[in-house]
Amino acid sequence: MAIIHHTTLKPSKVELLAEWLPTRPWYVGTGTPELTKAGGFRLDDPAGEVGIEFMVAADGDGVAYLVPLTYRGAPLDGAEDTLIGTMEHGVLGKRWAYDGTHDPVLVAELLALIEGRAQAQAQSVDNTPDHEIARSCTATGELRAHGPAADDETGTDLTTADGSVLRLHRRLGGTDLPPSDALGHVSGHWTAADGTPARAVFVVLRPGSLA
Template sequence: MAVIHHTTLRPSKTELLADWLPTRPWYRGGPAPELEKSGGFRLDDPEGEVGIEFMVVTDTTSPERTAYLTPLTYRGAPLEGAGHALVGTLEHGVLGKRWVYDGCHDPVLVAESLALIAGRAQAVAQSVSDTPDHEVTRSCTGAPLALAGFAPEPADDRDGTRLPAPHGTVLHVHRVLDPVAENPPLPSPGAVGHVATGWAGPDGDRLRAVLMTLRAA
């Protein structure tokens, strides 16, 4: 499992996202969100080159406190052909300059997300090295997802991000998170796969939601 470096980041991840979020069609807030990091988890890149993080950030500018899912990848060099998906760059105190991408456009994150749904990848703790995150739940009731030659082609709209996936399926990434009472959260009827987890609420409670849903196209 990946080693998590506890070090300085300039700018911070939330500072990068505060500039980027208002440019997204699924963003619900004003021009200057005030973000706090509320939770999330990581996945391991089998090649050990790309950092993969699913971060939940909460916009606190209104009493409703809107939570957003921001899948991110961190690379040591630009991802060819993905300039439109660049969230920004930051200086990492150990690793140096990192290029931060909207992970829905990064083939490494998308492949590992589908592997997580299929049960072939393990979610790991966001801030602790070598630690599985057992709060993350997943399901897959369809055929095994063959990923050879798969390239992501995401589309954003007000409801989130959708990516055509193998075997005639579509992966819906829920960008604006809607907490539910179930623990663990359950996918909506008709889903053939999903990923869900929890994050910190304003009063120390745990809020929970489905983060990604796999459906037949």
């Protein structure tokens, strides 16, 4: 299980994201966003080396963004273009933060979560499963990623080895139920700007021909 260190981060995660989000095609704001961490969950790296977090970052304009992140103690080879930034961690020292959709450790554990081989963990509490994260899977065979992630104006697509498409909804809202043709999904929760609980589908797995 990952250990959550309650310590300082300089800059903070939301400070890093405030600079990075406006460079994404799915960002709909103008200028530098005013972000708060509104929710999310974590996954454990079986090797215990990489921090994995799915953060919901809420902008001051009311839009909630899903931002999968990985935290590493050294640069990820060949991933310079997906680096969000570096932080000084009060316990672990320098950490490299990446767009997790391009990190093979996060992608493998996300697929394991969809299949039920991994358990979502609470975002800020050690060794505590987050039972509010829902998942389903009707796909047969173990899911494996195939090819790089691709962003568009609303989300990010990852192709699996069997040709299905994993869609990450970057702007959250709507129902927390997957579409009828889904082969799998993950839905989660966050706190809306007015303080009320919100839920939506974070990730959906669909046949490639229908994605």
